[in-house]
Amino acid sequence: MPRSLPPVAWFRAFEASARHLSFTAAADELGMTQSAVSQQIKALETRFGTELFTRKPRGLALTDAARKLMPQVGSALEMLQAATLALDGPPEAELLTVASSVSVASWVIAPHLRDFHRRHPQVRIRFASAIWPDDFQSAMADVEIRFGSQRQVGQSALPLEPSELVALKSPMLEGKLEDLPLIESVGTSVGWDAFGAAHGLGALRPRLYVDSYGMALQLAAGGSGVALVTALLGRDAVASGQLVPAHPGSLAPREGYYIAVRDTVPAARAFADWLDARLKQG
Template identity: 35%
Template sequence: MQLPLNALRMFDAAARHLSLTRAAEELHVTQAAVSQHIRNLEERLGKPLFRRLPRGLALTDEGHALWPAVSQSFERIALSLQQLAEPRPREILTVGVVGTFAIGWLIPRLSEFQQLHPYIDLRLLTNNNRVDLAGEGLDAAVRFGDGSWHGTRADMLLRAPLSPMCTPALAQRLRHPGDLASQTLLRSYRAQEWEGWFAAAGQPAPLARGAMFDSSLTLAEAAAQGAGIALLPTRLFEHMLNQGRLVRPFAQEVNTGAYWLTHLKSRQASSALQTFRHWLLAQLQHEGASANSLPAEALDQDSA
């Protein structure tokens, strides 16, 4: 069945506003024109789409069934026209990001990147540091480790030394690093982290018996709710420290790795990926958070 486009547009506006008057104002036509187009549409369909009320309109069952399809169709048309009108096509960039880095660093700065580069359609897929660039169809991934992944180009973003964190109430019981031995020590899947921290603090490492987590985000939340003491990257949990949900009972830190931007050497970096990489490194260097000291010209090179 072929239906007039104008009548469908009138129907969409009237369904959104449930008012002929407001629909007419939106479309810059008379109320009588809106009413006539809707009446013609109802006659073609052989079904009423609205119930006329003393103070507006109400959709009938038939109107409720039709409106989502009509509304979504007009939205898709508007989006397609907007894309055609843009002076350059949007580039899709799909990046896997370990959740800790996404929450602790990237998301608070994401609006700045989008304002600077509106033609990059950035799509973020969070993970727990387990990622398959080729299998998941990712252009790049931010992950934590030592930078050694086979067949992968890795640019260091920032080091993330670990420090114990817990609730303020629990911290009041701690005076010396050795006091941790009698507390519940929450663990990540990287089993040697607590041993490394105690070694750096010059203390024998107790047996950690707390729950094990596959994500620093859930580890931090468990600590904030009083489940125990977590070993977390201070730089990426400043928001919880600032909120007072977590505190650092001891200043001692231990380095176990860094966050890296990685992509396959076998795949040429797109212009969108090069732009994202340049922005990440420049932003981190400006903040003084990166362990890199790449010269400016290195930022502009293709990372193949």
């Protein structure tokens, strides 16, 4: 049985890094942190079992494996972009388009969507899954919920709270945090090592790696381990009893979720105000 393909996000990080010969320049282009790009490259190298870059004091150099991979990855990403633009046309005149990650749509918006429809029955919503800058561009959304730093998402975007990182697990999973399987989201700047250092727990080593907070929460809810995620995504699961804190402490993040609204669209402002009110209810 053939092995599953690595995430497209890893290939994006590789292609941008190979083109710029710099993790920093690739991070700026993709709207990510340099650390996140480096982690995704390391994950891809681990998956292939070979180095793709030679790290030098003043930049990067492609290995032979990377030179073979680069043209095929570039061509594949161009085909994906063309296919997306061909099918993802402009939104309909009276349709509100909300662009966000699947994690935000599933864990933050979905639990309360019925309330929004009750308050605004005339508004139809189209959700567009978006993570990367070009995803948001092609979505042409009225509301954008992005992940990153304030500098990356733009000064006009407003932060969504709570943003601190918390450790969550299934109520069926028992044991001390240090003894449980830890789940870490690749692509963020702060992880279990920082959490352990902040709370005197020593070196905490993850056993499971995922590419989104949403997947980390899903695994935690299934009893597979403890997820270190933003409190924004986990609050409703905790309120419903689906997840419980695995440790009383929290950790300040370096990135968070931000919302930007097209103010010329009344429904967009109504959605943003509704979401803000729901989050402030605690």
